[in-house]
Amino acid sequence: MHIAKQLGIEMQMNTRELQIKELLNTAYDKDVLTQAIGMLNNLIDERIQAYHRLSMDYPHARGILAKLAQKATGTKNLLARESRGNPYE
Structure with a gap:
């Protein structure tokens, strides 16, 4: 939502997948897709950097954090x- 706001794109709350889809489609339409x-x-x-730092601080959580980074x-x-x-057209 913060990125959309910075680009001047109004969006509604939804699942993360639908928000990204809407952001990309609207950005494409407004010719700001690259940004x-x-x-x-x-x-x-x-x-990803935060996951790496956390995995160093909390070695027992490395497996979960590695999956998030992946x-x-x-x-x-x-x-x-x-x-x-x-691809969302």
Whole structure:
């Protein structure tokens, strides 16, 4: 929601998947898709770094945190594919 607000896109509360879909579709329509993807990638990178720091501080949680980091990396891969075309059309 914060990214949408920064891009001047009004959105409604919904599931994360639907919010991302709506953000990407609206950003595409407003010709700000590249900025939206860049902002999402920055947010994901921050989260991955936080997971890594937490895994160092809490070794027993490494497995769970590694899965979260892997999921975040998968989302970055999806965004990379999105930047080559809009799969939600």
